[in-house]
Amino acid sequence: xxxxxxxxxxxxxxxxxxxxxxxxxxxxxxxxxxxxxxxxxxxxxxxxxxxxxxxxxxxxxxxxxxxxxxxxxxxxxxxxxxxxxxxxxxxxxxxxxxxxxxxxxxxxxxxxxxxxxxxxxxxxxxxxxxxxxxxxxxxxxxxxxxxxxxxxxxxxxxxxxxxxxxxxxxxxxxxxxxxxxxxxxxxxxxxxxxxxxxxxxxxxxxxxxxxxxxxxxxxxxxxxxxxxxxxxxxxxxxxxxxxxxxxxxxxxxxxxxxxxxxxxxxxxxxxxxxxxxxxxxxxxxxxxxxxxxxxxx
Amino acid sequence: xxxxxxxxxxxxxxxxxxxxxxxxxxxxxxxxxxxxxxxxxxxxxxxxxxxxxxxxxxxxxxxxxxxxxxxxxxxxxxxxxxxxxxxxxxxxxxxxxxxxxxxxxxxxxxxxxxxxxxxxxxxxxxxxxxxxxxxxxxxxxxxxxxxxxxxxxxxxxxxxxxxxxxxxxxxxxxxxxxxxxxxxxxxxxxxxxxxxxxxxxxxxxxxxxxxxxxxxxxxxxxxxxxxxxxxxxxxxxxxxxxxxxxxxxxxxxxxxxxxxxxxxxxxxxxxxxxxxxxxxxxxxxxxxxxxxxxxxxxxxxxxxxxxxxxxxxxxxxxxxxxxxxxxxxxxxxxxxxxxxxxxxxxxxxxxxxxxxxxxxxxxxxxxxxxxxxxxxxxxxxxxxxxxxxxxxxxxxxxxxxxxxxxxxxxxxxxxxxxxxxxxxxxxxxxxxxxxxxxxxxxxxxxxxxxxxxxxxxxxxxxxxxxxxxxxxxxxxxxxxxxxxxxxxxxxxxxxxxxxxxxxxxxxxxxxxxxxxxxxxxxxxxxxxxxxxxxxxxxxxxxxxxxxxxxxxxxxxxxxxxxxxxxxxxxxxxxxxxxxxxxxxxxxxxxxxxxxxxxxxxxxxxxxxxxxxxxxxxxxxxxxxxxxxxxxxxxxxxxxxxxxxxxxxxxx
Numbered sequence: 001x002x003x004x005x006x007x008x009x010x011x012x013x014x015x016x017x018x019x020x021x022x023x024x025x026x027x028x029x030x031x032x033x034x035x036x037x038x039x040x041x042x043x044x045x046x047x048x049x050x051x052x053x054x055x056x057x058x059x060x061x062x063x064x065x066x067x068x069x070x071x072x073x074x075x076x077x078x079x080x081x082x083x084x085x086x087x088x089x090x091x092x093x094x095x096x097x098x099x100x101x102x103x104x105x106x107x108x109x110x111x112x113x114x115x116x117x118x119x120x121x122x123x124x125x126x127x128x129x130x131x132x133x134x135x136x137x138x139x140x141x142x143x144x145x146x147x148x149x150x151x152x153x154x155x156x157x158x159x160x161x162x163x164x165x166x167x168x169x170x171x172x173x174x175x176x177x178x179x180x181x182x183x184x185x186x187x188x189x190x191x192x193x194x195x196x197x198x199x200x201x202x203x204x205x206x207x208x209x210x211x212x213x214x215x216x217x218x219x220x221x222x223x224x225x226x227x228x229x230x231x232x233x234x235x236x237x238x239x240x241x242x243x244x245x246x247x248x249x250x251x252x253x254x255x256x257x258x259x260x261x262x263x264x265x266x267x268x269x270x271x272x273x274x275x276x277x278x279x280x281x282x283x284x285x286x287x288x289x290x291x292x293x294x295x296x297x
Numbered sequence: 298x299x300x301x302x303x304x305x306x307x308x309x310x311x312x313x314x315x316x317x318x319x320x321x322x323x324x325x326x327x328x329x330x331x332x333x334x335x336x337x338x339x340x341x342x343x344x345x346x347x348x349x350x351x352x353x354x355x356x357x358x359x360x361x362x363x364x365x366x367x368x369x370x371x372x373x374x375x376x377x378x379x380x381x382x383x384x385x386x387x388x389x390x391x392x393x394x395x396x397x398x399x400x401x402x403x404x405x406x407x408x409x410x411x412x413x414x415x416x417x418x419x420x421x422x423x424x425x426x427x428x429x430x431x432x433x434x435x436x437x438x439x440x441x442x443x444x445x446x447x448x449x450x451x452x453x454x455x456x457x458x459x460x461x462x463x464x465x466x467x468x469x470x471x472x473x474x475x476x477x478x479x480x481x482x483x484x485x486x487x488x489x490x491x492x493x494x495x496x497x498x499x500x501x502x503x504x505x506x507x508x509x510x511x512x513x514x515x516x517x518x519x520x521x522x523x524x525x526x527x528x529x530x531x532x533x534x535x536x537x538x539x540x541x542x543x544x545x546x547x548x549x550x551x552x553x554x555x556x557x558x559x560x561x562x563x564x565x566x567x568x569x570x571x572x573x574x575x576x577x578x579x580x581x582x583x584x585x586x587x588x589x590x591x592x593x594x595x596x597x598x599x600x601x602x603x604x605x606x607x608x609x610x611x612x613x614x615x616x617x618x619x620x621x622x623x624x625x626x627x628x629x630x631x632x633x634x635x636x637x638x639x640x641x642x643x644x645x646x647x648x649x650x651x652x653x654x655x656x657x658x659x660x661x662x663x664x665x666x667x668x669x670x671x672x673x674x675x676x677x678x679x680x681x682x683x684x685x686x687x688x689x690x691x692x693x694x695x696x697x698x699x700x701x702x703x704x705x706x707x708x709x710x711x712x713x714x715x716x717x718x719x720x721x722x723x724x725x726x727x728x729x730x731x732x733x734x735x736x737x738x739x740x741x742x743x744x745x746x747x748x749x750x751x752x753x754x755x756x757x758x759x760x761x762x763x764x765x766x767x768x769x770x771x772x773x774x775x776x777x778x779x780x781x782x783x784x785x786x787x788x789x790x791x792x793x794x795x796x797x798x799x800x801x802x803x804x805x806x807x808x809x810x811x812x813x814x815x816x817x818x819x820x821x822x823x824x825x826x827x828x829x830x831x832x833x834x835x836x837x838x839x840x841x842x843x844x845x846x847x848x849x850x851x852x853x854x855x856x857x858x859x860x861x862x863x864x865x866x867x868x869x870x871x872x873x874x875x876x877x878x879x880x881x882x883x884x885x886x887x888x889x890x891x892x893x894x895x896x897x898x899x900x901x902x903x904x905x906x907x908x909x910x911x912x913x914x915x916x917x918x919x920x921x922x923x924x925x926x927x928x929x930x931x932x933x934x935x936x937x938x939x940x941x942x943x944x945x946x947x948x
Binding site: 280 | 657663664665667693695698700718720788789790791792793794795796797798799800801802803804805806807811814815818819821822825826829852856859
């Protein structure tokens with residue numbers, strides 16, 4: 001019995017008494033009062049973004065063009081050397097230097113374009129078309145690359161795909177650019193919901209219009225990315241009369257031949273062979289050295 | 298030596314001396330054991346006769362084309378019963394084919410299954426439902442047959458030649474039994490439209506192999522020509538399978554469609570061979586009853602032992618190779634005339650038409666144009682060749698590619714398309730010259746030359762030669778850009794600036810981290826949206842709002858009471874204490890706080906309000922008439938308020 005009583009007493013000691021509750025309530029009441037006071041004083045000043053944030057954004061906007069200009073005018077002696085070799089008719093040497101630049105520094109649309117020009121002068125239509133296509137993958141609206149590609153395809157005797165008007169619009173931005181635009185629009189759309197309580201009283205109906213615009217940008221960017229996604233698995237035939245075998249083996253029967261510079265849809269690979277499909281629906285296995293993917297694996 | 302066995306005593310005496318007894322006794326013992334086994338089987342069969350029947354009906358295949366047949370199988374599990382009564386279905390001809398019996402022993406239990414086979418032939422297309430079939434007092438479930446329109450192409454459901462089993466045809470009526478002699482169990486026919494043709498001429502040919510009802514045969518190859526004066530186009534691996542009645546006898550017919558071409562002039566006989574394997578069932582060397590003559594008269598002469606089961610058991614199947622041959626056909630092959638033969642004649646014989654088109658018709662100098670020429674008709678398309686457009690000052694040409702699209706199985710009719718890339722070298726209005734094609738028409742008996750119409754083209758730009766295409770020397774600081782986006786005939790100059798580079802041509806939207814970031818953003822947006830909705834819902838919840846208001850009001854009152862206790866303001870203390878208690882009671886009783894009065898408290902607590910009543914009364918007095926003496930002991934009253942608040946929790 002006494003044991004039970006002592007347990008009850010210990011439990012009652014652990015539980016806060018009403019007096020303690022009241023003290024706690026008083027403290028919270030005072031804190032709430034202080035918060036209310038602060039809120040009242042804030043509302044008289046209005047919603048303003050923090051001054052530090054404004055400074056940071058301003059600085060970034062000012063420094064960005066400077067950084068871009070600095071990157072653009074940075075000297076590249078290899079590139080200048082390749083330009084000089086090409087100008088003096090040493091296309092073989094120019095092609096070697098351009099290829100080295102691509103290997104060491106990565107893919108650049110002007111380097112790919114110039115490499116395409118050197119191959120064009122050497123009569124290697126397949127490699128010229130490959131590099132023009134790669135340059136256009138990075139900068140789809142490059143009129144020079146598009147014109148030279150048409151010339152190379154004419155010289156190779158392969159059909160030229162004339163882009164539809166809507167494709168011209170799609171080609172305004174590269175796949176990467178459109179991906180970033182869509183991502184930014186998606187981020188802003190998400191932020192508009194996360195800061196809804198703070199932004200809604202100030203922006204009102206304008207916020208809804210902004211959200212609709214952002215949503216449209218995200219949808220258009222997604223459709224654009226689907227277009228680019230369908231063009232990922234294209235390959236260029238690099239040599240004339242490339243045999244397309246019925247099976248992935250050199251000894252297999254030849255189903256048909258492919259022209260140099262012909263663009264095909266590339267499928268699965270097996271050993272040294274890759275399954276390709278032409279625009280008219282024929283498919284066969286081609287040696288991988290004779291069909292280069294426009295977008296690298 | 299005395300015989301100990303009472304059973305074999307009679308036989309021992311009959312066979313005489315004891316020296317032969319041991320071997321004869323063993324032989325007799327084996328015979329008796331066999332007899333016991335057969336009697337056991339017979340007894341099991343008698344037992345099965347009284348067992349209930351399980352009947353099912355199935356149709357194979359359930360979807361056929363008009364002209365094909367399906368097989369209806371009515372399976373009865375149990376003993377032999379009368380032939381099922383088949384219902385008549387309008388649009389379907391159903392004829393019996395035969396029956397098969399099988400016995401299975403599973404864990405010592407014998408299962409007897411009889412399958413009655415019927416062939417179902419539709420007379421029109423549509424969906425037919427065969428109603429339930431009555432067998433031995435049981436009924437099968439209805440089955441559905443879908444009949445499609447007869448396809449013009451090759452039958453997809455045809456069997457492969459390697460393992461073709463010719464199904465028995467339908468309608469084995471008594472009148473048909475003697476219609477076909479033993480020599481007509483299988484035969485081969487070839488059908489051609491004419492007997493005189495020219496060298497190189499191709500004619501359609503139909504090869505039909507006939508197999509009589511019930512014949513179990515396998516194709517051992519494809520039909521082959523027995524003469525080298527003709528060639529046969531490749532035959533399909535899957536012949537069309539149909540059923541035909543010849544002189545009242547039904548046959549299963551395999552049909553190949555192909556094309557025959559004459560190779561050399563002269564009179565030749567056309568013959569075809571088809572190797573087949575025919576399965577022949579050979580009866581056992583014994584009489585029909587396997588035990589007849591082996592045992593004493595009357596022991597196994599029951600008709601039960603004449604059952605086909607014993608034929609199947611003791612008989613054997615042998616595959617016999619056979620070659621089906623067509624009757625020789627005399628054909629006269631004429632040589633092609635040499636007079637008036639065009640120079641561009643490539644050996645094409647038949648009837649053809651020619652058509653051409655060029656796309657696009659408005660181009661710039663140097664842009665490729667696709668010239669397409671289509672040769673449509675019937676004949677030997679393997680000899681239809683077009684040289685294409687010849688290279689000239691105006692047109693640079695490339696080798697033409699050809700594709701053949703047959704419109705029949707034989708490859709006799711169709712369209713051969715030639716595609717050639719041509720590049721204009723001069724600007725202005727240009728013309729794609731006419732393309733000529735010569736062939737021999739066997740019906741007219743002369744050569745025919747057809748020509749396409751010339752195609753007018755509009756070519757913009759100036760003349761250019763790839764050999765003189767030059768590149769402008771690059772400027773070290775500026776890049777030469779085109780002034781217009783119109784198609785150019787010269788190569789655009791090199792870029793002077795290297796520009797920014799990327800490590801990989803694969804787009805960023807395929808990177809896992811990019812996809813992950815987008816997923817996080819979408820999740821954040823969804824979380825924000827859900828949180829906003831939740832908050833809105835809570836804000837507009839009246840019960841929650843009331844609870845929150847009451848709690849806030851009580852907290853305010855208690856804080857005010859505490860302040861009053863510290864400052865010694867008794868009036869404010871009691872009023873605040875009453876307000877706190879009122880809010881707590883209102884919250885407990887789910888009524889507005891204004892409704893919590895002394896009378897309401899007394900009513901609800903049945904006059905047992907005690908100190909609660911006194912507190913409310915003191916508060917009223919403090920508000921309107923001042924406090925009585927002794928009420929300033931606020932610390933004590935605080936304890937009372939505390940206890941009452943505790944007490945309210947228990948109400």
